[in-house]
Amino acid sequence: DQQVKQNSPSLSVQEGRISILNCDYTNSMFDYFLWYKKYPAEGPTFLISISSIKDKNEDGRFTVFLNKSAKHLSLHIVPSQPGDSAVYFCAASIDRGSTLGRLYFGRGTQLTVWP
Amino acid sequence: NAGVTQTPKFQVLKTGQSMTLQCAQDMNHEYMSWYRQDPGMGLRLIHYSVGAGITDQGEVPNGYNVSRSTTEDFPLRLLSAAPSQTSVYFCASSYSFTSGRAVRFFGPGTRLTVL
Numbered sequence: 001d002q003q004v005k006q007n008s009p010s011l012s013v014q015e016g017r018i019s020i021l022n023c024d025y026t027n028s029m030f031d032y033f034l035w036y037k038k039y040p041a042e043g044p045t046f047l048i049s050i051s052s053i054k055d056k057n058e059d060g061r062f063t064v065f066l067n068k069s070a071k072h073l074s075l076h077i078v079p080s081q082p083g084d085s086a087v088y089f090c091a092a093s094i095d096r097g098s099t100l101g102r103l104y105f106g107r108g109t110q111l112t113v114w115p
Numbered sequence: 116n117a118g119v120t121q122t123p124k125f126q127v128l129k130t131g132q133s134m135t136l137q138c139a140q141d142m143n144h145e146y147m148s149w150y151r152q153d154p155g156m157g158l159r160l161i162h163y164s165v166g167a168g169i170t171d172q173g174e175v176p177n178g179y180n181v182s183r184s185t186t187e188d189f190p191l192r193l194l195s196a197a198p199s200q201t202s203v204y205f206c207a208s209s210y211s212f213t214s215g216r217a218v219r220f221f222g223p224g225t226r227l228t229v230l
Contacts, residue, residue, distance in 0.1 A: 043221030
């Protein structure tokens with residue numbers, strides 16, 4: 001059963017506009033969330049993360065928002081650039097108990113930024 | 116630093132054949148793990164290791180074997196390949212296994228096809 005869900009397999013955005021990638025989760029025990037970015041023929045690379053005690057984390061053009069009551073997080077990219085075109089994976093972890101540190105990944109969203 | 120390296124990049128096997136996917140890291144990370152990525156699926160954890168001599172099963176361990184004799188290397192063995200094991204395999208390492216906060220560094224992947 002998929003505990004981390006990315007319901008949009010793809011997103012297309014014009015350069016300069018905002019990209020919003022969404023992620024939902026079902027396990028209320030998750031306490032840390034991460035976004036990884038993946039280019040073709042490469043491994044995923046870490047992008048940004050957020051702890052469950054926060055509702056926002058910002059790093060340059062990238063901001064992650066967390067809504068714990070809705071079990072929803074989103075990644076905002078402003079402004080979007082063609083180099084942002086990649087697959088974005090949402091991931092979550094439980095930092096206690098028998099599964100501590102294990103990452104649970106969503107299926108990914110392919111972002112395409114066109115000029 | 117080379118980071119996380121994986122060999123081979125591509126491999127074609129016949130059903131029933133065995134092979135070993137190699138993974139090495141030069142960051143002195145204690146934690147290493149193997150994931151598989153299938154079309155439309157997120158990354159799923161196969162096996163992981165929290166240090167030399169210590170391994171454990173992940174989400175989808177059947178048909179795979181691992182060992183960790185050194186900090187640097189974490190090979191994944193397919194005992195008797197099956198078409199269901201056709202996938203892209205990623206190795207990852209991080210400095211800590213106790214927290215999802217520890218960034219996973221991924222290798223470039225091995226694309227395996229089983230006929």
